[in-house]
């Protein structure tokens with residue numbers, strides 16, 4: 001699926017922006033060696049994550065991949081990403097590349113919609129995500145979640161991906177009724193799965209909250225679920241599907257790498273960042289393949305300070321995801337409910353960091369009441 005999307009992105013990008021970028025006097029980024037014409041298309045289509053990872057090791061945080069003459073420049077890691085996230089749309093724009101964001105959107109959301117209509121849709125959506133409204137959604141989501149899990153038996157085996165897809169569709173459409181919701185289910189489900197892997201501390205946290213507040217769940221109690229929050233965040237870091245965030249470059253700009261190299265990215269390039277690659281940069285995330293929710297402890301409580309634009313599951317800067325708070329709210333409600341009411345055992349083979357979000361994921365559940 002992701003591979004298909006990548007190919008589609010590259011083909012479309014190629015047709016829209018066929019141009020020649022000459023290497024003149026400017027210090028352009030290193031170009032990935034590949035077959036002429038077809039360029040890196042084959043490599044990208046086959047295994048985009050691997051292509052990006054290999055060339056990151058070889059060239060560092062900035063390099064260019066050519067497909068049918070179109071240059072796609074990857075910017076990986078916080079040092080080279082500031083302009084990418086903060087530049088005005090007139091310099092780095094999304095519009096030309098709408099098609100390529102397909103992996104991030106549901107099938108009928110935004111795609112193909114003329115800009116004006118899309119802006120209206122976004123405005124409408126944003127209204128529903130206003131912070132003061134989030135507080136009101138808690139009861140609705142809790143009711144939906146209770147209702148959903150009341151249909152589970154006393155014990156059984158389910159495909160959790162499938163179950164949560166259903167549930168998240170229900171809760172999202174209940175709160176944001178009539179609003180189009182982006183389809184990021186893969187990411188969300190991955191998050192949930194990773195929480196099982198790191199489940200002991202979230203369980204302890206739920207016990208503490210049960211002792212403090214009883215069964216009640218409200219906005220403020222959700223705010224106390226710090227451990228769960230960090231588990232979800234870490235899951236989004238490590239397990240996010242290999243999405244590329246692209247922009248079209250309308251104006252030359254310069255980046256400096258950690259090693260002190262300066263590169264000019266010229267007008268006409270497609271500029272992109274890879275979530276998977278950025279989340280595995282090892283001078284930012286120590287031992288990046290390890291699931292470690294404590295990376296997300298507040299500054300002062302951990303040894304590695306976080307830099308802006310290092311955790312980019314929700315993008316960053318100008319186009320940062322407006323659905324972030326809502327997503328955490330929803331995931332915390334679902335997961336605290338699951339932890340409190342079910343014993344869960346993973347049946348499918350599962351390896352942290354290697355799951356691509358598309359497989360089925362079998363989980364055995366057994367009803368229980370978490371005792372204090």
Ligand code: HEM
Nearest residue numbers: 181182184187188245313314315318319320321322323327
């Ligand atoms: C775990 C769940 C989610 C993830 C991982 C996620 C991820 C992202 C990312 C990476 C971007 C930036 C794309 C870019 O820079 O081109 C983005 C933008 C966006 N997201 Fe989300 N998202 C999630 C949930 C949601 C929800 C629930 C909504 C709405 C109800 C939403 C609405 C949007 C919108 C409207 C944008 C576009 C913002 C802009 O272009 O200025 N997202 N999201």
Ligand SMILES: *[C@@H]1O[C@H](CO)[C@@H](O)[C@H](O)[C@H]1NC(C)=O
Nearest residue numbers: 021022023024026252266267
């Ligand atoms: C932008 O970069 C191109 C080289 O790719 C160069 O020919 C051009 O002069 C640059 N434009 C500016 C305004 O620096």
